[in-house]
Every structure is written in structure tokens, then in C-alpha cells.
Amino acid sequence: MRGLAWIDLVLLGQRGNLFPWAPVFLGLGIGIYFLAPQEPSTMTLALLAAGGLGMLFVALRRPGGWSAIGWGLALIAAGVLLATVRAHLVAAPALYWRYYGPAEGRVVGLDRSASDALRVTLDRVRLQDVAPWRTPERVRVSLHAESDAEIRPTPGQRLRITGHLMPPHGPVEPGGFDFRRHAWFRGLGAVGYTTRPVEMLPPARGDPGLPVLRLRMRIAERIRAVLPGETGGVAAAVTTGDRSGIPREALDALRGSNLAHLLAISGLHMGLLAGFVFAAVRGCLAAIPPLALRLPLRKVAACVALLVAAAYLALSGGNVATERAFVMTAVVLGAVLVDRRAFSLRAVAVAALIVLVLRPESLLGPGFQMSFAATTALVSVFGAIRDRGWTLGPRWLRPALAVALSSAVAGLATAPFGAAHFNTLSRYGLPANLLTVPVMGAVVMPAAVLAACLAPFGLESWGLRIMGVGLDWILGVARFVSSLDGAQGHVVAPPPQVLPLLTLGALFVVLWQGRARIAGLVPVAAAGLLWLGAERPQVLVAESGGLVGVQTPGGRALSKARGAGFVARVWLENDGDGARQDNAAARWPDPPGPATPRIRRIDLGGQELVHLIGKRAVRSFGRCRADQIVVTSVPAVIPGGCTVYDVRRLRRTGSLAIDKGEIVAARDVAGRRLWNSPPPRRRRLARADTQ
Template sequence: MPMRDVPIIPMGEDPDGPDAAPDPRPRPWQSARGLSSIGGGMSRLADAAERFLADAGFDRAPWLAVVFAGGIITWFALPHPWQWLAAMAGGAGAALAAQALWPRGSAADETRAHLRMAVVVCALVFAIGIATIWARSAIVGAEPIARPAVVLIEGRVLGREDQPAEERLRLTLAMRDAEAGVARKVRVNVPLAALDEAGPPAGLAEGAVVRLRARLMPPASPMLPGSYDFARAAWFQGLAATGTMVGRLTLVTPAPEGEGLARWQRALSAHVRAAVPGSPGAIAAAFASGDRGGIAEADEVAMRDSGLTHLLSISGLHVSAVIAAAYFAVLRLLALWPALALRVRLPIVAAAAGALVGIAYTLLTGAEVPTVRSCVAALLVLGALVLGREALSLRMVAVAAGFVLLLWPESAIGPSFQMSFAAVLAIIALSNSAPVKAFLAHREEPWWQRLGRRTVLLFATGVVIELALMPIVLFHFHRAGMYGALANVVAIPLVTFVAMPLIALALIADLAGLGWPLWWLVEQALALLLGIAHLTAAQAGAVRLMPQISGFAVALFASGGLWLALWHGRARLAGGLPVAAASVMVALTPVPDILVTGDGQQVGITMRLPNDTLRLVSLRDSRSEYTRDNLMELAGVGAEPVPIAHWPGARCSSAFCTLTIARGGRDWVLLLGRNRTQVGERALAAACAEADIVVAERFLPRSCRPRWLKADRRFLERSGGIAIDLAAERITTVAAGQGEHGWWREPEPRPPRPAAPATATFQ
């Protein structure tokens, strides 16, 4: 049988040339649906991505921390458990898909191994982030009490916080709920007026057993959409209730003898306040011990509105200053001993001393999460110095962030974590940029030019930090100091190089009774700091108020900022696109027309005056500063609210007020309940029929049928506080952002409270 002619194909050529007949046999990677074309497209996309990452100098380590934090934030953003499971499954599925599309041992393995590994690791880290926060919530979350109650508590003191500026103590107690048969952790405010004239009992400290009667409340959910969610914070702190003591406090068992860290902290704070009188002493105590309870409210507000409030909390600035001072002091002192300097690596000894001082300072100031985070980051910097590595790098920041998120994953959505790492990323990205390196390059120049160059860079750094923090501050606090960069140029060196070293020297001198001259200098330095804060906050336009910006806008800011910070070269400029888009979205954020608190007792209506300024009309002249501040901030209005009874065009009776406002090309009639005074049902039904929106803190009968919305007690118990945009006919509720997370519980149905006996009529 003659053999067929077999074509000889030179090596390197494709046997399936352009004129070759198609091979009817399926390839191993092909399917009936044409997966080969998809695989080819994915291969080309992978090659392009790998080339881009290589050209951009991509560092995967910082992005792992970003992905881990993204998984945590996803858990908070998704409302239902099945969605959390789906997101985790999606991460695992993406890892498996990457392995299937680019299997090990394939022809292109060498060129795509890094990209495959990046996809697999990032997908798994994302799923681990969701699992971590879910497990953390299940382990530490505390079920809140069902309803407000006045109870007799006998419990052990877990923590004591002195707040002389508020004229109270704050005790965290472990108690046993006999009715529910469970142990609970509660926080009770103890007015100083309820104690003896001598002050708190000597044995009232951690470990003591006390008996008191307190009015307890479940941790409060957000008052309005976008307000502070104390219920969520309390959940992760393990708090089941908060309240205020009524009556007297009895010390059943004094605290055991011994000097704990908390006692040292209180003793140090009292010592500093005794040495430095007034507001400067309260701030000096905050720097020395982390105790902010003595700072007056006016000073807190001035520091906040001037952009200097970060100086009051023990964080990166303070911990870094303490560790740096200890490091350089030990290094210089040991260098004076030549025999030791020739035999021992002094930087290692100095780094060890700085680490010990930093850990001690962290423990002494309460070891709060921001302080621990800052201490870990500073210790990593010391380790880099000892190893001869770059001290400030993105990898160091990523390790510190990963450490904190593993221990306290809930901090990812908190302003403290976000602001701290945003500021550090901004500093590192700016210092590593080519223009800044060229600007700071060593050159022959007079000292005053070199000092001027450093001053310019300090101001530029302040501006960059303010820009990086602005979206975070506006999202969480709805207000931001506009002149913070200018104030920080003076305030940060004043605190870092003057106030804190003087406090440390004064404490050392007090051991010999010679600290009073140094304490006087501390008082003058901190009085200057307060003067800068009050002067800055008093300027026109010093504070910018902003209604609640959308989570999507914040996500754009975060993605653009991370791209700008973590990429290198011209590729980082692409991060400006999402930042610009988010800036436009923030500028176009609509002001809510109506804000209603969750209890229905307060309503805020935004009104635009002929001069195009906004005023807030409130249902009641509230005595609660917290309520008033929430309404003003979320409405973006800086002026004091005007009670509706004093607003032109409003008509009020003893029970209800009516007001007509024009929005979205039409008139809206509002009927707002002022109290629970009894009203005839027919009259109420007739008034509701003429209104578009009815708001009341009471249960309204079914006969009350407004044209668009009836927000009575029944509705508000399910929705929580609401914000209404009339032009878009959109209602935003607190409940919509809570989902099935453990800290949100719809109130149990309760019977209507008996109305007052008086009868009101409509005018």
C-alpha cells in the first residue's frame, strides 16, 4: 500500500496556514459555544494588562490592603446575608476562573503567571475581607435592649472616663439582666452633681462593683439618613444600652488595690491640668494622656472648624513625634560614648528605645484603635530604618493597614481609619513624585533659601492633605474647615516641635519639683494654638456645610485618590478622571427639601430666600443641640433654624401647622403635627385630604389619607428618619441603608399612647 505524501513543515511555522482547510476535530479547549474565541480574547487582554502593569511599575502589596478593605466595605454596603454569600462566592469563582483560563503549565504561563496570581490572590482576599467582618460582627456584636427602661443595676466597672467639661463621669459596666437571663455591657453617665462634694469615691475604678439606678436606652440609630450611626458603633463595642444615672451611686466593692494603666492615665491627666490651668491645661492633658474630657465645647468647635481637630486625638502625629524624639535622643546620647559607638550599632539600640517608648505611650493614652494603628506604622518605620530600607513606603502603609483591619475590620468604614491612611498616602505620594524630588534636591544655597523651600513644601503638603481628606470629612461630618491648610502650617510645627517636647521636659522636671517654668511655656504655646483655632474658625467662609453626598461619589473619590497615590509615572494621572467626576457630583448634590427625624418630633424644611440663600424652618424650637446640628448639617444650612410658627405663610394651631412650598413646578401642602393633643377624627381626615404630606409623631387613623405621603409613628418606626426630595419625588430612609445587619432592629409594635384630653381645632 503506497504511503501518502506527508508535507514537511519547517519549525516555527503554523501548520494551519491561511489557506489550510479547517480541522473538523475540536480542540481540547473548545466547546460548542466557542470558548476558544473567548479564551483568545482573554489572552490578548491578559497580555496587554501584563505589559501595562510592567510599564507602570505596579506594586501589588498595597493593592492587597485595598482589596481587603473593599471586601469589608462591601459587607457593610450589601443589606442581606444571601448577598454576602454571593459576593464571597463571586470572589472564589473569579479565582477559579483565572486558574481555568490561564492554567499552570500552559504555553503562555511565563508571561501571564504574575497576572494570574494577582487575580487569584485579590479575589480570595476580597472574599476573606467579607468573611472577616462577618465573623467579627457575629463574635462581638451585642443584642440591644428591647426598649427604654429604668432599671436597678449592680455591675462591675469595666471602664471609667472623666469628663469634667461635661460635669459627669462615664462608666462602662458589666451587669446581669435578670429578666433576659444574659450578661450585658452598658454605658452610664454619672452627673458629678449626684456625687458627694468630695467627688468620686476613691475606690471607683476598674474592677469595682457599684449599684445605681439608671434610665437605659437602646443605642440610637441614625437620626436622619447620613447621620452618625451610634447603634452600629455600639454593636462592635459590645454595648447593649446607654443611659444616665438617676438617684445616688453606691460603691458595693471598691476596686482592688494596685495601679493599673487607666489609673495612671487619670492621675497623669489630673497632674497636667493642675499644672496648666484653663483650656491650655485641658489640651495639654489630651496630649500627655489622651484624656479629652476636660476640653470645653467652644474649644472643640473652634478646633473642628479650623481644621485642627486632628491634633486633639492621639494619632500618627503624636506617636511619631514621641518615637522620633526618643530615637534621636538615645542616638545622640549614646554617640557621646565612643567605646560603645565603635562596638554597637547605635541605630538598632535607638530604634529599640523608640519602640519601647512608643508602646508605653500608646498604652498610657488608652490604646485606642487610631493610636494602635499609628504605633504599628511607626514601629514598621523603625524596622525599615534598622534594616536600611526606605522608611516611608507604600508597602509599610499596606502592612499597617492590613494589621489594623485584621484586628478591627469595622474601622474600615470609620472616619478615623480613612482619614489617617488618606493623609499618609497623600504625604508619601507627594514626597515620591518627581517634581517634589527635584524641588528638594540638594544644592548649594543659603540656609534661608533651604528653609523657604521646606516651608513651601510644608504648605503644599497641607493643601494636598486637605484635598485628600475633604471628601471623607464631608461624607462623615457634612462640614469641613476651608482654611485648615493655612492653620496647620503653623499649628503642626507648634505642637510637634514646641508643645509636646515642653510637656515631656516638664514631666521629667517635675520629678525634682522644677517643672513650673516649663509648664508656663506649655501654657503659652497651647494658648497660641487655641488663638489660631478661634481666629481661623471666626473667618467668613471658614466652614463649608454639605448635605449627604452619595456613596457612589465617595467611591469615585476613593478609587481616583488610590490610583493617584499607588501608581507611578504618567499612568497615575488617569486617577484625576474619577476625582473630577466625583467633584461634579458633589457640586450637584441636591439639598433635601424636608428632613424628618425618626421619632417624628422634629421636621426641618429648607427654604430659599430671594437673595438665593437657604434657611431652615423647624417644626419646633428644639433645645437639643445635637438635633439642631444634625438638621443644619444635612440641610447644608449654616444659619440658626426658624420655628415654623414664626415663618411667614405658615398657619399653626395648638396641634398642627400647615405650610405650602413650591418645588418641582408645583405647590406642596404640608400638614405637620406639633404634639399629641386629641383632634376630632373628621376634622383630621378633612385636613389630611387637603395635604400632600402629613408628618406626625402619633399614630394617625386610617381615615387620614394625604395625597402623597403619611409619615406617622407607624411609618417612621419602620423607616427611621427620612429625607425628602420633592422635585424628584424621592424619599430616602434610614432603614434603606441598614438591611439585616445585627445593629438594626425594627421596633416591636406598640399600642398607641393615650392622647391628651384637650381637643384642638384647625385654623
Template sequence: MTIGLVSPDMTGSFTGRRAAGPGFWQGTAWQRRAFWRLLWQDTRDRASAYADQESQRLFVFAPVLLGAGILLGDLWRVGIAGPAALLASSIVAGFVLARRGHERLSYMLRCLALVAAGVLLLAVRLAVVAAPVIPSGLPPVTVTGTLGEVELRERDRRYTIDVAEIEGLSRKDTPARVRISWRGAPGEEEPGDTVRLRASLAPPPGPTHPGSYDFSRQMFFERIGGAGYSFTPPEVLGRGGGSWRTDAEALRERIAERVEGRIGGREGAVAAALVTGKRERIPEDVVDALRDAGLAHLLAISGLHMGLVCGFIFFSSRWLLSRSERLTLSLPIKKLAAGCALSAGLFYLVLSGGAWSAQRAFIMAGVACVAILLDRRAVSLRNAAAAALIILFLRPEAVFAPGFQMSFAAVVTLIAAFAAIEERWPRIGTGGPLTKASAFLGGLFLTSLLAGAATGPFAAYHFGRIAVFGLLGNMLAMPIVTLAVMPALVTSLFLMPLGLDGPVLILVGKGIGLVLSIAEWTSSLPGAVRTVPQLDPLGLAVAACGMLTLTLLKAPWRAAGLFLVILAMPLSRMAEVPEVFLSRDLRNVGVRTDGDASLALLSKRRDKFSAESWLQALGKHPNINEQQSFATCTAGICRHPLRRGGELWVLTDRSQLRSACRSAAIVVLRSADESVDRGKCAALLIALRPEGNHPAAGILYTDRGWEIRVATPFAATR
């Protein structure tokens, strides 16, 4: 049997040649070597052609490289000089190599420059937003400043204050902003007012255990250096006003009150949140039902809301302009409609409070509108890349935010999937009403399925729960939101100055009522919510790389992304979950158990938020009342057995420390004492630091015995 080889001096592809059969092994050694040599050449040529194809799409990969640099900069804590020098040298070397014809080396240096730019962006951002943090153990103080934001929540009011002065702190130690809660009756304070109040402040809260969400990271970038509660209502020292921010906040409040007052009940609270972004008015049971039904994204001013508002204005204005034959023939009505949509998006951004999720959504919608103005495709991977680049340049810390990760995961997946479908099965004609309805429902189903699959790993990692029937909830609720609720809300805003918004808001209330009924029914189905134990960040990183490989690459090797997604599943289960949880300042302790309950808690009343977070890390429903209490508690001593053997002792003072060190495996001393000598204690000893504080921590059992892992707040590392 012949082998079908060409002579060694011939070039070309192996395409069309016969594969080596049994006769291959009967050929000469020269023939076998020639076969493998030509196979290697063919594989190398194909890989080179694929690489050249991908290299033409550097702009699409740019946000990924920039984001990788930002993540690297978070690990590699350097100043500005190092990344700046690396960026400059990469650009210069890449330009020189390109002039000399070394395109591939130049391409690699351009990729390196993007990574260096990410490191530099984060370093600059950290330097710009750096501000003092409230010291631990600060007694109650008087705070004076300008009221920046007022959040009217179900149980209290929360104020964000631009600080002018804090009693007992020097100017260089005073944080730029603080966040204070007040549980008393609301006063007449408004954003922009100069206020004074008496409050207890502490540093921004860090993670509740190693690997959990770090609240201090977000507050650091918002320049909030302290949080606490007030003993007195804010005393208004002077009225603000005159700035556009103050006027916009006052307008938001008036519209929220009008919408909520006209509709009433929980439907009115949800409608006010959809218009103004004020979610604090929504009852907790409604939030839980929407979250468990996979509809929590309705409560955040995100790409969905901005897209619906801009889309409604675009198509409505285009339809109105097309009613005039003269305008249609003389003016570019599509571009005019895009301009109207862009203006509406900007107004909605201001009206919704300008939260970062809303800014991200406006940037994405704005890129689409500008693309129409420039005669480009409104929806493409290049436009998504442009939006991501703008966001990362403005706020490089967005790469750590769950909203940014989930938003772009969904957007990129949907664009890539629908582009592939359109390329394979192009649309021919418009079809009749039945065809259009089928296409709408099919598109909604596919959109919900793909978006859920793309955001699922991020939701599981950040929130520890999966809405099992999220696809069903979205299929039932989203047509109502898309076709009725959001268009009616936009219409009501136009009619509100005329006082004609009442009937339209009634329609909005009916639509939201249907959505809430769907959410409650979906969330009440058996097994509607699945809790997920704490996942390893390596698994999330590999899953993200796999999805990016599948969606961004064009060559056949993008199929490797499926392998990465599958590989991420076992990797994500490698997270080390502590055997013992310690809350901040050792206020509460949780010990893992083998029974039906997941934790034995030192206290079921103290620091409930941390205890709920510990249960979520174990993949359990966060119901504190179902957990055990410590086995034995006497005067000053609480004890509980450990699954790995021995006991954990919690002491309120050091009078029993010597006995505890002899008998226990772990000793938690809830008092500050500089004289504690850990070397003389046979047990693992954890005590408050001399200044009276201690970060949250977890204790793991390793080959070397018991080890403590401290969850250091982000603000404390800067």
C-alpha cells in the same frame, strides 16, 4: 509623503516612527490597515508592560482590595461560609494556575482572594461583637455592672459600664455594655468599681436623617447596646483594682489632673488632652476655634502625636548614644534608638487610653520602627500598606471610620509626593542653617497643603464643613507644636516622678497659649469656615479611587486619577436632600423654606442635635435660633406650607386625622395607633409605630409624589 511603516511581519514599538501625515490618506488600503494594526499592537504591548509592572506591587494594593471586600461585605450581608469558600477556592485556583504558567490569571485570582478575605473579615467581626440591644420603650431600670470608663465632661460625667444585670431583662436580652450620663455632682467612683444606678435607657441612636453619620454603627462594634441618663449617682458596691487596665486608667487620671493643675485654665485642659487623650475637659469654644482654624487634629491622639513622640525619643536617644564613641562603634545605635522609640510609643498608647485612633497611630509608628530594626526604609508605601493591613485584620470596621480614611489618605499622599520629589530632585549635602530652616518651612508648607488636599473630600463628606484658612493655621501653629509643645510634654513625663516637671509645663502652657491665640485669630477671619451641603457617597468613592490611582500606580495611566478626582465633584452634588426632616420618634420636624432661614422647625428646643444636623445637610450654619417656627400651631395641630405645594400637618392625636388627610399633603401623627389605615388617607401619613417609636426619616418630592426615606440604624439591621 511617506508614512514610515514597517512591514507587517516586523515587531517592535512605534517609538521613533513618524506620525501619519496627509500622505497617509493617499496610501493604499493595505498601508492604512497596517498602520492601525501596528498602532494597536504597540498600544497593547505598552499596556501589557505597564500591567506587568503594576502586578509586581500587589502588596501595596492589598489594603485597597481588602477594604473593597469589607465595603462589599457591608452591602452583601452573608454569613461566614460563602466568603470562606470563595477565599479558599480563589487561593487554590490561583496556586494551580501559577504552577502552570498562567501568571495573569493567577494574579486576578489573588486579587479576588483579597476581596473575599475582606468580606470574610467583616462577617467574622460581626459575629464576634454581636450583642443584644436595649428594647425601645423600656421604663427606668436599675443597672448593675463594672465601671469601664469615666469621662469627666464640661456638663456631666459619662460612664461606660460592663453590664452584669439590668432589672427586668433576661440574661439573653441584656446588652454587654451601656453608656450612661450623670449630670449631678461627681462621686468617688473609679474605673474597675462595681456600681449600681437607676437610669433611663434607649437603643443606640441611629442617623438623624438618611445619609447622615450613624452613631449606632460605632457603638455596635464597641458592644454598647444602650445609652441614656441616670437619675442617681453611681452607688459603689465594691472597689476594683488589680488589673492593668484599672491601674492604667488611674495613672491617666493622676497625670491629667497634675498637668491641668500645674498649667491651669484652658491651656491646661488642652495639655492634658495631648498627654492622656482626655478631651472632655476642654471648653466647647476652644474646640470650635481649633476646628474652624483647621487644627482639630491636635485634639485626637493620632499619627501626628505618636509620630512626634516616637520621633523625639528616636532622635534624642540616638543623639545621646552617639555621644559615646565606644557605643557608636560597638553597637547599632540606630536600632537601639528605634527600640526606645517603639517602647515610648507603647507607653504613650497606654497613657492615652488606647483609643482606636491611638492604636492606629501606634501601629503605623511601630511598622516604621520595625522597618529600621530590619534595615528597611522607615517611610514607604509598603510600610503604610503593612500598617493598613494590620488595622483591617484587627478591626475591619475601621474602613468606615473618618479617622482611618483621612489618616491614610494623608499618609499615602505625602509618601508618594515626597518620594516623587526626592526622585526628581535628590538632596545633595546637608546645607547650612539657613538652608535647613528653609527646607523645614518648605516641607511644612508642602505637607500642610498636600494633607489638606488629601483629607478635604473626606472632611467635607463626614463633617459638612471646610476650614478655608486651615493651611494658614497649620503653618503658624505646627512649628510651635512640633518644636516646643510636644518635646516639652515628653520631657515633663520623664521629670514628673522627680517632681521637676513644673518649669517645663510652664513652657508647655505658653506654647499652647500661642496655638490657641493663632486658632482664635484664624477662625475669626472673614469666611474662615465654609459649610458644605450633604454630599453623595458615590462622589467620595470616585474621589478616593482617583487619589489611590494617582498615588499607588507607577505607570503613566495613573494620570487617569486626576480625571476621576475632577469627575467626583459633580457626582458628589447628586445627593438627594429631603424636603422634610423627621427626627427619631417624631419628636421634631423640619420643613425646608425658600426664605433667608433654611428650615421651619416644629420646636427649637426639642432634639436640637437633630435640627443642627439637618442644617448642616443643607450646607447652612447650624444656628437654630435663626430658623423659622411653624406657621400655624393651635391645640393639637401645627401646620406649615411646603415648597412643592400643599401643607404639612403635625397632629398630637388622631381626633383631627380625617380633616388632615383631606386638606394636607403630608400628615405626621405623633401618637402610636395600630388602627391607622394609611390607605384611607389621601395624604402621605407618617405615624409612630405600635411599639411607640419611629426611626429618623426624610421626605423627598419625586416624580411619583411625596416619598419617605427611613434612616435605619445599623444596629437594627444586624
């Protein structure tokens, strides 16, 4: 009982500072759902609901520290229930077999693939000889036909293609990023490509034609007409969210200099836009004495800024990152309207709660993690400066020091998450941001507002050309920084425990009040040690059986120099290896012989791994031995006592990791979830279609 009384006393000491913990506990519940090896049963959900209500009753009936415990447990239960409901609400048909043939659909999205091909997202899909209830609601197709190079379909345009469609792929290695789960929550039921020309069809009768999306694309086309080349592509991206006009070279330069975040319409753009409109409206009204004396200028300016931010949300397409940015901006402006402190940890917590309730799956994404890490760190640091009465040097120097400090704080807060998700570190990212973020705020965003104001008079080109000057500077900095020796470093992928430990420890340091907050450094240090000691699997096998990667003293050796390029790139990035696929293939110790060029062998120390590429390799291989592991990209029956993973078996297991004689399958790590397990009836039909 003495221990319980001590807990109650400690929590009472945190009274008034516990609300920012609400999204933390809700996020814990959401994380528990996604980490579970299988979907929670109805009985489990009922018990969670009853337990959550019981804890809520305790929280309301028992004041003091026990109230905080009750709220925390209730929020964890709510997180599990919320994520479960969301996963079932977004359920939609998906392909569970490979499809080749005619496909029709309406264009609802345009972007570019990793190979720099134009990529379209289609809804209202029709597939030949596929029943409507089995047809995906949305598919994403890359256009690779040479005749399609100059094609730019308009939103609402119906297309007919002859395409290769396939289910969204699972993790390229056990425990890796699960694109199948990502596609489930995005409503994508199939992905693929076409190498044949696209046929444009007239819109369906009565179809309104997606007016907002069409307006976005018209604005983007007008911007690219005034600002040709990569400048226009970047300008269209930061105003409408359309990245389809950005060349691959410009994207690589922005990523190599840690400036790619300037392309995403996220917190930075929404904050700069709303801040500029707020300051401009308030300044203009203050210059009119009758209005300045009679109106609450801050509240009027906040209302106008909120309306402009909402219009920007609609214009940008309303993707997840922009929705999150709008929520955060709305919370800040709402605090102004109710005369509360706009920038506080409470405001950040409210924004996080809204985002998690609307999209629980965003918890797992780098966008959510990096944006809230940066915002929490900035509010904490500048709040501490404000509360302690510190100043940032002389008045004339404060703006520059504030920009430098904010860039450093945001960069340090987001660096671990960026390194964990993208396996890269930009060594010169801080100076690059110091040289470009002020230009984005002082030139690019104000010029975009000016162009919008002049557009009704046909004079938008004045604002766009000013915008282009700022973007040319940003692109020039990106090219210069990314070309420096050692501009980009590579980081090994962390173990799965690292980010949760790091996040919870850092949150304890920021949110807990008193000297005990230093205890949060313990899990942070533990996360760092785990990351430093991270070991990669000795062998990785692609789900298709088309690629094998083996760790050697010189780095991971790949069995093929071409093909499965996405898988190869991710493996090498997770190893912290910046090599290209052809260079990694040259590390394979057994060069292909002239008689059997598609049979690759490598010794694993007591076992031999053999990769058979194609049917000819399987036919020429013969019998195998008990000490061999054979991987092949085609269906195969190989006599002998070896372990065989052909393409049919790999479809069931997913990608493989082999380390110290232990074989781990991606399906075993991911479990049986909604997004990777077709319903029984569809499973039988899918099996029939693949035979």
C-alpha cells in the same frame, strides 16, 4: 485572547509596584460587606471562601500579570469574610426597648457629651428586672443632675443611677451616618442620660480596679492641677486621651480653626513623640565614642522609640485612632530595624493592612480615611522630591518650607474627607496649622517627654509648664482664627458615590506607574461633578416623629425651635447650612396658632405635610384628607384617607426622606444587618416590653 494578553502585559509592567494595591483590594471587600442590603448567608460565605482559595491558587501557580489578578480577587473575598467574622465576634446584647429605672455599672470611660455634660461609659451593667443575657455589656450615660456638676468618678468606681436608657439610634436620615452600627462595633448596647444624682458604690470584692485606666486618670488630674483651666484640659487630652476637662468654648475654637486634630492622639502625636525619642537617643549615644563605634545606633534608637510609643499607646487608653497611629509608627521603626526604607508606600500599605485586619470597620470612619490619605499623599510627594533630586531652597530655609509643604499637602489630601464627614471647611486652616504644628513638635511633645522623665523625682511640673506655654499659643491661634469673618464654611453632604470614586481615582494617580496614571483624574472629576450637583431631600422626618424639616427657598425649615437638637444640627450641617435650630424654625411658613400651637402645616406642592406634636395635637386634629401626610411623635389612629407616620410606624421604618412624592425609609436603605435586627427571640421580648 489578544485582550487578555494585553492585560497580562500591562500588569507585568507594574511588577514591583503592586503591593501597595493590597489594602485597596482588601478594603473593597470590606466595603462590599458593609454596603450589602443583608448579612451574607452561609452558602455565600462558603462560595466566597472557595473562590478566594481558588484565586489564591491561580496567583501562586500562574506567574505574571494573572498572578496579580488572582491576588486582587482573593483579597476582595478575604475582605468580605474578614468583615463578616469581625461583625459576629463583637456581637453583644443590646437594648431593643426604652428602659427607665435603676442601673449599676463600673466606670470604664469618661468624656463629654455634645451638650457639654460629663458622660460615663459603664461595663458590668445591671438593670432592674432585666435578665443578664438581655443586659447590655456596656452603656453610655450623660450626667445632667446639677449636683453631679463637680463629680468626677474614678475608673473602676461603681455607680448607681436612675437612668433613661434607649437603643443606639439609627441614621437621622436615610443613608446618613449609622450610629447603631458604630455602637455595635464599640460594644455599646444602650445610651441614655440621668437627671438624678449619682450614687457612688464601693468597688466589687476582688476587682483589680483597672490599674492602667486609673493611672491615666491620676496623670490627667496631676496635669490639670499644675495647668488649670483649658490649658490643663488640652494637656491631659494630648497625653492621656482624657478630654473630659476641655471646655466647650475651647473645643469650638479648635474645630473652627481646623486644629481639633491636635487633640486626638493619632499619627501626628505618635510620630512626633517617636521621632523626638529616636533623635534624642541616637544623639546621646553618638556623643559617647565607645558606644557610637560598637552599637548600631539607628536600630537601638528605633527599639527605644518603639517601646516609648507602646507605653504611650497604653497610657492613652488604646482607642482606635491611637492603635492605628501606633501600627503606622511600628511599621516605620520596623523598617529601620530591617534596614529598609522607612517612609515608602510599601510601609503605608503594611500599616493599612494591619489596621484593616484588626478593625475592618475602621474603613468607614473619617479617622482611617483622613490619616491614610494624609500619609499616602505626604510619602508620595516627598518621595517624588527625593527621587528627582529636588531641594527645598537653601539649607537654612528647608525646615520651614518642609513644614509648610507638609501642612499644605496633608490639608489638601484630607480636606475632601473632612468636608464629606463633617460638612465644614476651615478657610484659614492652613495658616493655623503652619503656626501651631511646629510648636506641637518643637515644644509640646518634647516637654511632655521631659515631664515623664522628671515625674519619678517629683519635678514633672517643670516640663508641664513648658508644655503649657506651647498649648497656650495653640489655643490663642485657635481663638483668633476661629473668630475671623468667614473662618468656617459649610458644605452640602455628598452623594454616597462621591467618596469611593474620589478615593479610587486618587489612589490610581498615586499608585499606578507610568503616564496612564492620569486616567485616575477621570473618576476624581466625576466625583467633583456629582458633589457639585448634590440635591438634598425635600422633606426629612426624624425617627422619633419629634421633628420635621422641609426645604424652602430660604433653607430648611424646622417644625420646632427646641428639642431633637442633635437631629436638627445634623440635618442643617448636611444641607451645608450654618443656621441654628431656632433660626431654621423661624423659616416655617405657617406660624403656630394660639388654639393649636403644636400643629404645624406646610404645602409640598400637591400635598400637605402636617406635624402633630404631642397627644393634645393629635386629639384636636380630627379627620385628615387623602392629600395629607401626617407625622406625629405619639401613637395615633387618625381617621381619613391620609398617610400617617406615628411613632410606632417610625420605629419600624426609621427616619424618612420624602422627595418628589417618593418616600424612602432609613431601614430600607440600611437593610437588615446584625446591628439593626434583633434575633427572633429578643424581638418578641422587646415587643412585649414596649407594650
